[in-house]
Amino acid sequence: DIQMTQSPASLSASLGEAVSIECLASEDIYNNLAWYQQKPGKSPQLLIYYASNLQDGVPSRFSGSGSGTQYSLKINSLESEDAATYFCLQDSEYPYTFGAGTKLELK
């Protein structure tokens, strides 16, 4: 199985700041990496697919980058609604695997 190492596990930032979340795959996943946002009691919502493509309706302050084994999600100009847990998912090969998640708290 491909292991996804996500960091940090949690972070705290202020409104208007920018943050980055990283995911490291145990092998090349050829940009088959998606980012999800999950709020308590809700299902995950797709933010980014294929490493850097913004899903329709997702604010442009979210962006994804990376290649090979290293990927990142950047959120610019944090807003209060961005408080959530973020997960990466590799869908390069079965079994698909998720990162452990990053809990973002807004100060």
Add this chain to the structure above:
Amino acid sequence: QVTLKESGPGMLQPSKTLSLTCSFSGFSLSTSGMVVSWIRQPSGKSLEWLAAIDWDGDEYYNPSLKTRLTVSKVTSNTQIFLKITSVDIADTATYYCARRFNYYFDYWGQGVMVTVSS
């Protein structure tokens, strides 16, 4: 409008078989490239992909659970099912079904909580 909705027993005893249903609308599983997966999430933890079935009826399983899982669909291509045999406390989780089309999961159900307890 694409929607998916999971249903299940809520609670069951250890060693029993868990049966889950994913009912969906707004798309057909018979469309080429369409896949529906089962994914679960224990409370406060990350997500685990379990199984999938595609438009051609091909089934895919997580090797860590493969011997206990069976995924299937109805011929009308509006529902899929998941059976997990010999459940134990570690199977307590929220179970989601999610659509994968054009190479990414774009729609998820609301999830159904399942508790395994004696």
